Amino acid sequence: MELPGLAFAVWMFICFCVSVDGYPNGKVREACASMVPCHGSSPKLSPEHVITVNRTEFKPGDSVEVQLSGPDFEGFFIQARDADDLDSPAVGSFVLVDQRHSQLLKCGHTMNSAVSHTSKAKKKVVKVYWIAPGVAPERVRFLATVVKKYKTFWVKIPGPIVSQPNAPFSTTPSYTSEAVSTSHSISYLTKPFNASGCGNTKFCLRNPSNCDPESASCFFLSFHQEKRSVLIEMSGASEGYLAFALSYDQWMGDDDAYLCINEDHHVSVSTAYLKGRSPPVLDSKNALEDVSWRLADGVLQCSFRRNISLPTFKGRFNMNASYYIFLADGEASEGAAIYKHHRQPLITNGMYDVTGIPQDIGGSRSPRLIKAHGKLYCLALTSSSRSAETRELFSSLLQSRYFLLSFFHLRYIYCWIARSETVKSE
Structure with a gap:
């Protein structure tokens, strides 16, 4: 299936643009059990x-x-x-x-x-x-x-x-x-972390390859197992948010997500679970420990620890299994509203066990939306009797400033074209 990067982008777009609005009218039944407002902060x-x-x-x-x-x-x-x-x-x-x-x-x-x-x-x-x-x-x-x-x-x-x-x-x-309280204490990193140990003592994902996480141009994620827990470090440009997710496939749904959000020079660290196509709900209980962050020289760095196994925390995957890894960044506005990607999320090409043999890998940022647009555009040109209006709609979707939502339109149109051709063949 195409568009895994877009799917994660759509997920990030929808869940935070919906959840950070909060509940100004007091209709907070979604928070009955946890009593935690969905504000994206601790x-x-x-x-x-x-x-x-x-x-x-x-x-x-x-x-x-x-x-x-x-x-x-x-x-x-x-x-x-x-x-x-x-x-x-x-x-x-x-x-x-x-x-x-x-x-x-x-x-x-x-x-x-x-x-x-x-x-x-x-x-x-x-x-x-x-x-x-x-x-x-x-x-x-x-x-x-x-x-x-x-x-x-x-x-x-x-x-x-x-x-x-x-x-x-x-x-x-x-x-x-x-x-x-549902929050663990948060401290400030006194010095930046680096890529030391990548491929030797810790599993690293970075883009560009071999980049230095002390640089704002380096997109970095590392996992270091320490007995029954894993120390996680994430680094990138400081202008908004950093997020990664563990997934059983390269598609949106049933993913274990972690977020570091720069809110007016204060960083909040949250976990969330995505069920199906529904927007995720931030955990009412925080499974993270030793949470620290640093903002300096245009770089956002955050680190935290979690146990390899968290059976009492719903939605947290065991770390000693293989997953696809998504890594995304983008802008965050007032109230930790996450809404815009500068680029496609980084996605590993295979599934990895971050507690296994240490590796130092990269990922793919292929413009999957453009690829999908091209494939379906060609399909519309060659096989649909409604090709003119379909081309026009595809073009407008791609140029739209809300292109992240175009995925849903693309799926609909693809099915519409396929259905039209089925009817014609009959």
Whole structure:
């Protein structure tokens, strides 16, 4: 199948242009389980906002006043969960006090089990009432995700615990924002990494061949196995983002992706999983450790470590298997919006096990869109009765500034031509 580079480009284009818009209207049901906004950034620690309640005990059917307050914030997401299992579904239901700034959402199978904002209007205080269900955990904790501005947010800020009468004392340690947070600490690389060890102690992919990752013109990715983990280094021009993906084929779908995004001179590192043709969702739990980055002399470098096997992290592939490797870069606008490739992604010509024999390889940047355009253009010229209009459409698609989306039109037109010829032959 042609166009693997284009497929990855389309994936990057669609997923980030969709996801980084966030949820300005508060319709955040996609984040019910993780409570993580799809903003492409890592959550902050040490929250500035607090949750308070008007009572510490409840019985089924009781009402508990819940208040979220702090410095001006744009968005919020409030739930109540079993205090001894914060990964469990939301429990109980809420009643609004101010419908102008808050709305009820259904998370899981329970109506009105979460509350969110209605707009980006700034607010300092949100008050709601939680109604205890007929069957409730003995201890319930309130959690809130707060968005101060697009790239500044806190996830699962822990609130007070309310308990049923005579509930046994729990030995579960008290949660802090750091314990609930989905982010690992991030540090700054004190010095740039280089290509030392490529082909000897670590597996490297770079373009041009034998280039120096300290140069902005070098597109670089390396893997170095250290016992049960792999240290990954990625480097390229600092103007936007760098991303790589592990794939079972040279086509979009079911891929394990990693991204380093330069957001106004601050780098965020994220993982994502692409299922089928759907836009990926950033992981609610971060599988990466020892995350570091550096911006200097026009070069973006980021490094991180992950275990070879991550059975508890959905969508993370085992590193000790063979995959095609995609490596892409491009521009990133405000809010980490990734939208434009300067060039086709780099794609390995074969499948590689990065934990196997160290190698130093390159990839292909063939203009696959142009090749596909040429093949289908010739097909339109020679075999379709609708060749004139097809040529015109192909030409306009290729010249369009939104050429990444042309792939879907190309597939449609190819099928249309084939169907026309089938009908003619009959």
